[in-house]
Amino acid sequence: MEEVAKHNSLQDLWTVIDGRVYDLTKFQKLHPGGQHILLDVAGKDGTKAFYAFHKNEVLTKYFPRLCIGQVAEAKVGTMWNPVKRLVDTSTGKLIDINDPSISLTIEQLLAHPLLSHAPFGETAAYKKYYESPYYTVGHLRFRLACREFYDEIKEEAEAAEESQEYPSNEMFLKMGKRGILACKIGVMGMPFAKKYGIPLPGGIQPDDFDFFHELIIHEEHCRLGCPGYSDGLGAGYSIGLPPIINFYQGPRREEIIREVILGEKKVVLAITGPEAGSDVANHTTTAELSADGRSYTVRGVKKWITNGMFADYFVTAVRTGGKGLKGISLLLIEKDERVQVKQLTCSYSKSAGTALVMYEDHVCPADRIMGAVNGGFKCIMLNFNHERWMIAACILGFMRLVVGDCVMWLNQRQAFGKPLMDQPVLRFKLGQMCAAMEALQSYTDYVTFNMDKYYRRMKDDPKTWANRDYLAGEIGLLKYQTTRTAHEIADGGCQLMGGRACTRTGMGKHMERFNRVYKIFSIYGGSEEIMADLGVRQGLREWSPEDRLLSKM
Numbered sequence: 001m002e003e004v005a006k007h008n009s010l011q012d013l014w015t016v017i018d019g020r021v022y023d024l025t026k027f028q029k030l031h032p033g034g035q036h037i038l039l040d041v042a043g044k045d046g047t048k049a050f051y052a053f054h055k056n057e058v059l060t061k062y063f064p065r066l067c068i069g070q071v072a073e074a075k076v077g078t079m080w081n082p083v084k085r086l087v088d089t090s091t092g093k094l095i096d097i098n099d100p101s102i103s104l105t106i107e108q109l110l111a112h113p114l115l116s117h118a119p120f121g122e123t124a125a126y127k128k129y130y131e132s133p134y135y136t137v138g139h140l141r142f143r144l145a146c147r148e149f150y151d152e153i154k155e156e157a158e159a160a161e162e163s164q165e166y167p168s169n170e171m172f173l174k175m176g177k178r179g180i181l182a183c184k185i186g187v188m189g190m191p192f193a194k195k196y197g198i199p200l201p202g203g204i205q206p207d208d209f210d211f212f213h214e215l216i217i218h219e220e221h222c223r224l225g226c227p228g229y230s231d232g233l234g235a236g237y238s239i240g241l242p243p244i245i246n247f248y249q250g251p252r253r254e255e256i257i258r259e260v261i262l263g264e265k266k267v268v269l270a271i272t273g274p275e276a277g278s279d280v281a282n283h284t285t286t287a288e289l290s291a292d293g294r295s296y297t298v299r300g301v302k303k304w305i306t307n308g309m310f311a312d313y314f315v316t317a318v319r320t321g322g323k324g325l326k327g328i329s330l331l332l333i334e335k336d337e338r339v340q341v342k343q344l345t346c347s348y349s350k351s352a353g354t355a356l357v358m359y360e361d362h363v364c365p366a367d368r369i370m371g372a373v374n375g376g377f378k379c380i381m382l383n384f385n386h387e388r389w390m391i392a393a394c395i396l397g398f399m400r401l402v403v404g405d406c407v408m409w410l411n412q413r414q415a416f417g418k419p420l421m422d423q424p425v426l427r428f429k430l431g432q433m434c435a436a437m438e439a440l441q442s443y444t445d446y447v448t449f450n451m452d453k454y455y456r457r458m459k460d461d462p463k464t465w466a467n468r469d470y471l472a473g474e475i476g477l478l479k480y481q482t483t484r485t486a487h488e489i490a491d492g493g494c495q496l497m498g499g500r501a502c503t504r505t506g507m508g509k510h511m512e513r514f515n516r517v518y519k520i521f522s523i524y525g526g527s528e529e530i531m532a533d534l535g536v537r538q539g540l541r542e543w544s545p546e547d548r549l550l551s552k553m
């Protein structure tokens with residue numbers, strides 16, 4: 001510190017953060033917070049001042065350029081660790097978490113630098129002294145492997161979120177090669193991961209993959225904190241490939257699934273139109289069968305089609321029959337000059353590639369029908385279950401990120417001479433948010449557990465179980481509850497972070513994005529009102545109306 005103290009002017013400016021010494025002499029002119037404020041910490045320990053104004057990622061970015069050493073005998077890295085991977089403490093080498101031949105204990109995994117240590121920053125399953133009936137060591141390893149992947153792409157994601165660019169083709173190929181795409185459609189993707197020899201994150205084997213692994217990857221995907229980019233990175237894929245796998249039996253089935261799951265081509269689901277959303281019976285895009293029965297001519301418009309701007313395949317709801325639900329079919333449409341797309345500007349980044357899709361007498365081979373002719377409604381409804389649950393999982397992941405940010409903020413920000421965390425009224429607000437989020441987590445875990453059970457029952461005994469859509473109502477209620485909770489988190493988080501939550505850069509960046517986009521999720525995939533109603537209607541199905549008030553204990 002004696003040596004640091006000598007560098008205490010604008011012409012020669014060192015400071016110490018977390019025990020490491022930073023030479024800010026050249027950087028001070030570029031410092032976004034101004035030059036002179038740095039004089040307050042020139043030649044001194046600037047840790048407290050630094051964390052009052054910055055997120056850790058500022059250090060991650062500038063560390064290689066500005067760090068020139070460390071203070072003798074200082075305890076470095078207690079608050080921030082520049083190494084973001086697991087390290088073998090005996091050899092000092094990095095551990096490849098994806099290598100299945102390496103076994104890792106829960107203690108080793110819990111020391112992963114990417115795991116948040118903020119209270120409520122991770123699911124309670126990883127808390128000391130807690131046990132979970134759902135999450136295993138394998139799930140934690142899988143989560144951390146996914147987190148490493150998303151950490152790797154974070155810089156590109158941030159840049160694209162702000163510049164409104166679409167995710168690159170290379171990014172899709174990377175996700176395909178690393179098994180991220182296969183995992184994003186859950187157990188449905190596993191036979192193909194096996195078939196094409198795609199390795200999965202954390203070295204997990206396809207046969208061991210369950211619904212909790214899928215829940216985790218959706219959470220991690222959105223924990224990236226770049227909502228437009230995250231949706232750009234395969235929201236269309238996650239809801240567009242399952243119907244191909246489940247209902248398309250045409251000649252190009254294998255080829256299309258292979259190229260999509262490997263990220264070579266992109267698929268979207270095109271159901272909603274400008275004329276109708278949840279009201280599927282009133283969709284007006286038509287597909288007219290040719291006289292020789294070999295092709296359909298498709299005409300109409302679809303709206304809010306996520307990833308539509310860069311998709312190769314459009315799984316499209318079309319009217320092949322008369323009015324109502326019984327006249328709807330699903331068609332697998334391949335992009336050509338008669339499928340035109342136009343970018344829509346939505347609340348989040350254009351990275352999501354949300355499009356208006358215009359079918360201008362597009363001719364589609366008749367063998368691209370998915371499921372039965374005029375049987376599209378059932379396919380759409382079955383697909384919705386997975387989609388709605390996935391949306392809920394995504395928001396939960398994003399929610400944990402912003403609640404973790406709020407905890408950090410309250411701890412780092414000083415007001416009236418003490419950290420905000422010392423104000424009971426703010427702790428109460430945080431408590432309300434955490435209670436809502438943890439209740440939601442428990443509900444999500446419980447629905448996920450039952451989805452997994454249902455899937456296994458169906459696999460063992462498809463005759464009895466295949467058509468029992470008994471989870472649709474539960475999933476509807478879960479999605480409803482998730483977006484209601486998101487409303488509470490957005491509101492409370494904004495109050496806690498103040499102006500930072502309304503500023504697109506800086507410490508409240510994630511909160512600002514969460515606030516700006518959470519309403520999207522309460523609409524797409526089924527509006528809150530439809531979700532709650534579905535839950536109640538399904539509940540009523542299992543109940544006898546003869547049951548009178550107070551007639552039983």
Ligand code: HEM
Binds near residue numbers: 040050
């Ligand atoms: C390694 C040293 C530092 C680096 C690399 C750095 C970098 C940055 C960056 C990138 C920003 C804009 C980030 C953002 O929008 O979040 C920023 C903002 C700021 N910095 Fe620093 N900084 C350093 C040290 C400090 C110190 C020691 C102080 C205080 C004494 C300080 C005070 C500020 C202030 C007041 C802002 C504006 C914050 C706001 O807009 O809310 N910086 N700094």
